[in-house]
Amino acid sequence: MKRYIYLFIACILLLSCSACGIHKETEPKKPSGDMVMKDEAGNVRITIDDIESVNARTITLTSGETSYMVELEFTEEGAVKFGDVTTELMGTTLGIYVDGELICEPKINEAITQGSSVINMDTYEEARELADKIQGD
Numbered sequence: 666m667k668r669y670i671y672l673f674i675a676c677i678l679l680l681s682c683s684a685c686g687i688h689k690e691t692e693p694k695k696p697s698g699d700m701v702m703k704d705e706a707g708n709v710r711i712t713i714d715d716i717e718s719v720n721a722r723t724i725t726l727t728s729g730e731t732s733y734m735v736e737l738e739f740t741e742e743g744a745v746k747f748g749d750v751t752t753e754l755m756g757t758t759l760g761i762y763v764d765g766e767l768i769c770e771p772k773i774n775e776a777i778t779q780g781s782s783v784i785n786m787d788t789y790e791e792a793r794e795l796a797d798k799i800q801g802d
Contacts, residue, residue, distance in 0.1 A: 700712070701761075705757050716743060717738045722734050734784060735786065739780050751775070756772075758773065769795060
């Protein structure tokens with residue numbers, strides 16, 4: 666169940682990247698697929714139009730641990746929407762659907778309002794696959 670959006674650590678990870686040795690594995694890409702995020706009641710809360718870019722990343726922490734993730738950068742309007750949604754739905758899940766298929770259902774641990782979020786994955790291959798699905802590749 667490591668496929669949670671770690672809402673509370675996204676900002677910390679992004680701010681500490683120079684200290685931890687972040688390695689960007691792919692170039693951020695504007696998504697073009699049919700992706701939506703739905704709440705537990707099935708209501709569409711976020712659409713592909715709210716996302717500026719998606720990319721898979723590998724981060725090596727100073728402790729030597731490696732983390733794999735998909736990073737979502739939101740548009741200005743999308744960042745506000747995502748902040749509102751994560752504030753409202755804290756403690757529940759937000760399903761990510763591509764072409765109508767549920768591909769990931771991360772739990773919202775905290776509100777995220779800084780305009781980006783990460784989905785932690787077990788392997789880089791899983792992160793790349795999820796990023797590709799969201800990007801419409």
